[in-house]
Amino acid sequence: MRSFAAAFALGCFVALPASAQQLVKERLPTCLACHGENGQSQLEGVPSLGAQQAFYVTVQLLMFREKMRVADPMNDMAKDLTDTDLQGFAEIISQLPAPKPAAGPVDDARMARAQVLVQQNRCNFCHLPNFAGQQNVPRIGAQREDYLVKALRGYKDNSRHGYDASMADVIAPITDEQILDLAYYIARVK
Amino acid sequence: MTRRVPRGTLLAATLALLATTALAQQQQEAPAQAPAPAATPAPAPAPAPAAAALPPGSPLIGRPDNNPAAAKLAPVPAPPLATAENKLPLDKLKAPKGFNIEVYASGMPNARSMALDEKGTVFVGSRLQDKVYAITNKDGKRQVHVLVSGLYRPNGVAYKNGTLYIAELSQISKIDNVEDQIDKSPKPVVIYKDLPKDEAHGWKFLAIGPDNKLYFEVGQPGNNVLHDDNHGQMRRMNLDGTGAEKIAFGIRNTVGFDWNPKTHELYFTDNGRDWLSEDLPNDELNRITKLGQDFGEPYCHQGNIPDIEFGWGHDCKDYVPPIALMGPHAAALGMRFYTGSMFPSEYRDQIFVARHGSWNKSKKFGGDIALVKLNKDGSVKSVEPFITGFLQPDNNYVGRPVDVMNMPDGSMLISDDWNGAIWRLTYGPNKKVAGR
Numbered sequence: 001m002r003s004f005a006a007a008f009a010l011g012c013f014v015a016l017p018a019s020a021q022q023l024v025k026e027r028l029p030t031c032l033a034c035h036g037e038n039g040q041s042q043l044e045g046v047p048s049l050g051a052q053q054a055f056y057v058t059v060q061l062l063m064f065r066e067k068m069r070v071a072d073p074m075n076d077m078a079k080d081l082t083d084t085d086l087q088g089f090a091e092i093i094s095q096l097p098a099p100k101p102a103a104g105p106v107d108d109a110r111m112a113r114a115q116v117l118v119q120q121n122r123c124n125f126c127h128l129p130n131f132a133g134q135q136n137v138p139r140i141g142a143q144r145e146d147y148l149v150k151a152l153r154g155y156k157d158n159s160r161h162g163y164d165a166s167m168a169d170v171i172a173p174i175t176d177e178q179i180l181d182l183a184y185y186i187a188r189v190k
Numbered sequence: 191m192t193r194r195v196p197r198g199t200l201l202a203a204t205l206a207l208l209a210t211t212a213l214a215q216q217q218q219e220a221p222a223q224a225p226a227p228a229a230t231p232a233p234a235p236a237p238a239p240a241a242a243a244l245p246p247g248s249p250l251i252g253r254p255d256n257n258p259a260a261a262k263l264a265p266v267p268a269p270p271l272a273t274a275e276n277k278l279p280l281d282k283l284k285a286p287k288g289f290n291i292e293v294y295a296s297g298m299p300n301a302r303s304m305a306l307d308e309k310g311t312v313f314v315g316s317r318l319q320d321k322v323y324a325i326t327n328k329d330g331k332r333q334v335h336v337l338v339s340g341l342y343r344p345n346g347v348a349y350k351n352g353t354l355y356i357a358e359l360s361q362i363s364k365i366d367n368v369e370d371q372i373d374k375s376p377k378p379v380v381i382y383k384d385l386p387k388d389e390a391h392g393w394k395f396l397a398i399g400p401d402n403k404l405y406f407e408v409g410q411p412g413n414n415v416l417h418d419d420n421h422g423q424m425r426r427m428n429l430d431g432t433g434a435e436k437i438a439f440g441i442r443n444t445v446g447f448d449w450n451p452k453t454h455e456l457y458f459t460d461n462g463r464d465w466l467s468e469d470l471p472n473d474e475l476n477r478i479t480k481l482g483q484d485f486g487e488p489y490c491h492q493g494n495i496p497d498i499e500f501g502w503g504h505d506c507k508d509y510v511p512p513i514a515l516m517g518p519h520a521a522a523l524g525m526r527f528y529t530g531s532m533f534p535s536e537y538r539d540q541i542f543v544a545r546h547g548s549w550n551k552s553k554k555f556g557g558d559i560a561l562v563k564l565n566k567d568g569s570v571k572s573v574e575p576f577i578t579g580f581l582q583p584d585n586n587y588v589g590r591p592v593d594v595m596n597m598p599d600g601s602m603l604i605s606d607d608w609n610g611a612i613w614r615l616t617y618g619p620n621k622k623v624a625g626r
Binding site for chain 2: 055058059062066067068083086087120121122125126135136137158161162163164165166168169170172173174
């Protein structure tokens with residue numbers, strides 16, 4: 001059953017040629033099967049996509065298509081997409097509802113510790129104070145904690161290349177222990 | 191290092207390097223003393239310090255906290271997809287009277303530096319994509335090919351005697367007999383790997399000098415940082431990758447250089463640091479007159495501004511000043527002396543500079559091709575905008591020039607990484623006239 005949100009997003013989705021719209025309509029359920037209905041992923045290691053920045057999604061899909069970012073099964077999923085298809089998926093994904101912060105008890109001390117790290121590393125300069133991101137800078141607020149850890153570790157050991165050098169620049173002095181705290185915080189902060 | 195540089199210069203350079211190295215070591219030790227995550231649980235969310243120290247080398251050093259104007263500034267992201275040919279902003283570009291602009295080729299996302307072979311094939315590197323493109327030109331029909339994929343930030347390309355040289359982030363490679371392999375996905379052969387892997391300013395411009403050597407830079411590994419003696423410099427080496435030597439120092443990040451056709455001196459652009467102020471420092475145009483010269487970064491900017499952090503104990507007089515200032519945060523990138531004969535004679539042997547345009551400035555600057563006119567002695571007479579319109583009056587880019595290149599017919603190509611296109615500049619009657 002397709003969620004209301006996805007149906008709503010499809011309804012808003014008019015700027016593309018009919019062929020691209022058709023493809024996106026057909027494939028979107030496959031995307032959401034892993035990435036989650038309502039923009040919220042329930043699968044370990046799979047990011048939530050809700051309200052993700054369309055520019056960022058376009059760049060990531062392009063990188064998957066061109067194998068500049070390697071991650072199964074995304075390279076396969078993206079390999080036949082045209083530029084217009086990339087934009088189509090990006091647009092519709094950006095209209096899914098934003099994910100909700102991780103539920104459950106919160107370790108206040110750890111949150112405070114991480115908040116200092118966020119300030120110190122100026123994460124909010126590019127990702128914005130509410131972590132919604134902008135253009136090529138992704139929304140990270142309420143992202144899955146395990147995915148945040150994976151992404152940050154990937155930037156840190158250079159196994160994940162950014163489209164530009166921004167994350168490689170800022171991640172260099174951040175330790176693995178700090179990565180864990182940052183991910184804990186960003187997944188939960190309201 | 192085979193070639194000796196003049197002793198005095200070498201000594202000065204060595205001292206500067208020793209100082210740099212010592213400071214860099216101090217800097218490297220610093221993180222060990224940096225505050226570790228609190229070992230004991232904090233009782234409540236403490237108010238985060240507004241001015242917590244940024245880690246050394248952070249791209250955000252110098253950015254004022256709590257300043258709404260500064261908070262709006264960030265590198266302007268280029269569209270990841272090439273602009274469709276019929277949507278290219280040809281009518282927005284403005285050229286002086288008598289000059290015409292047309293589209294030479296399109297559909298090459300993030301098209302950056304250019305090189306040319308004898309058959310008129312244009313090779314185009316990219317920084318954010320993984321490709322080097324080849325634009326063939328057969329009987330007036332141009333076609334874009336992906337020459338190589340899977341490269342890492344292949345910004346630099348150079349060509350000589352059948353071989354294409356490609357500079358990636360941390361290695362330089364070559365493709366022999368490239369003209370015969372344009373649709374055969376040739377595998378570049380690595381000829382030089384003794385390079386740092388830093389992302390910041392790690393992409394390279396590559397050119398072959400009149401001495402038949404490959405020239406490239408190793409940028410400063412951050413916005414404004416003290417670094418070791420393997421960064422912030424220009425190097426050259428033989429075409430087979432041997433004999434590498436460091437030939438100039440104190441360079442923050444040059445993404446364009448060329449040799450004066452008369453004096454054979456090497457001229458290069460250098461990009462100034464971010465976050466010093468809205469209007470300072472200017473980017474530089476420099477000239478190497480002696481091997482081993484030091485152009486001052488990160489201690490001294492634009493020849494006369496000691497860095498507010500690293501300038502202490504240094505004197506701008508000890509460094510080679512730029513021969514021209516190219517504008518605040520202008521991102522002066524590719525530059526070539528015009529050696530053709532299509533343009534009027536006043537342009538011959540003058541410099542055209544692609545100014546990619548600023549991001550670290552509220553009212554943006556650049557986004558044009560600048561014309562640098564020279565005096566007979568090779569010093570600079572004037573710098574003025576020549577092709578404009580990439581930056582629109584509404585403060586938005588519709589294109590961003592990266593490199594310029596002479597073509598055998600005297601026209602000039604301009605690469606544009608915003609649109610993934612190459613423009614062609616001609617002089618004389620032409621049916622496709624740019625807007626005025």
